[in-house]
Amino acid sequence: DVKVTQSSRYLVKRTGEKVFLECVQDMDHENMFWYRQDPGLGLRLIYFSYDVKMKEKGDIPEGYSVSREKKERFSLILESASTNQTSMYLCASSPLDRLETQYFGPGTRLLVL
Amino acid sequence: DQQVKQNSPSLSVQEGRISILNCDYTNSMFDYFLWYKKYPAEGPTFLISISSIKDKNEDGRFTVFLNKSAKHLSLHIVPSQPGDSAVYFCAASDNAGNMLTFGGGTRLMVKP
Numbered sequence: 765d766v767k768v769t770q771s772s773r774y775l776v777k778r779t780g781e782k783v784f785l786e787c788v789q790d791m792d793h794e795n796m797f798w799y800r801q802d803p804g805l806g807l808r809l810i811y812f813s814y815d816v817k818m819k820e821k822g823d824i825p826e827g828y829s830v831s832r833e834k835k836e837r838f839s840l841i842l843e844s845a846s847t848n849q850t851s852m853y854l855c856a857s858s859p860l861d862r863l864e865t866q867y868f869g870p871g872t873r874l875l876v877l
Numbered sequence: 878d879q880q881v882k883q884n885s886p887s888l889s890v891q892e893g894r895i896s897i898l899n900c901d902y903t904n905s906m907f908d909y910f911l912w913y914k915k916y917p918a919e920g921p922t923f924l925i926s927i928s929s930i931k932d933k934n935e936d937g938r939f940t941v942f943l944n945k946s947a948k949h950l951s952l953h954i955v956p957s958q959p960g961d962s963a964v965y966f967c968a969a970s971d972n973a974g975n976m977l978t979f980g981g982g983t984r985l986m987v988k989p
Contacts, residue, residue: 803981
């Protein structure tokens with residue numbers, strides 16, 4: 765059974781803190797993605813990675829960075845959290861040739877105070 | 878500007894009746910469309926897809942229709958069941974291998 769796990773379900777951080785969101789997949793997928801989900805806006809792509817140490821910007825990369833040191837792990841970093849980064853963050857993975865069929869983790873709800 | 882739009886944020890349907898969820902897109906380069914379903918506290922899960930070479934794809938109670946000239950797709954659920962209550966996202970990708978673009982979602986409530 766395919767599985768994407770995210771390190772935290774809920775996080776509360778203060779403005780200016782550095783925040784790490786971790787994602788691990790056990791399907792040996794090449795592609796991994798970070799989205800944020802906001803009401804009425806759907807899922808918006810922040811960053812994705814198609815290989816270890818490779819990353820590409822998505823639609824809304826500002827204020828975020830990512831790290832992929834191992835194939836199974838993709839980290840999202842908020843260098844200095846701001847209140848407008850309060851959101852639901854979703855990680856996903858897919859095989860290299862099936863980019864559109866993505867498997868999602870349960871999400872991390874982040875509140876920045 | 879959103880390239881994929883779901884204009885109905887919510888939809889309420891009686892159990893046993895048909896649910897129709899709609900999605901419009903503006904990018905004519907989109908050639909593959911998907912529907913994802915999301916329960917609270919869970920990530921979205923893939924439901925059904927359709928390629929632009931087809932106008933209909935069916936999987937059990939779920940059917941997706943594509944009208945390319947109108948840049949419109951719809952998801953039909955027949956008969957609707959209370960367990961179908963969830964948020965449904967449509968998504969699209971283009972033949973250049975670009976990322977999925979998601980709509981804003983429609984919350985479906987199926988009443989017993």
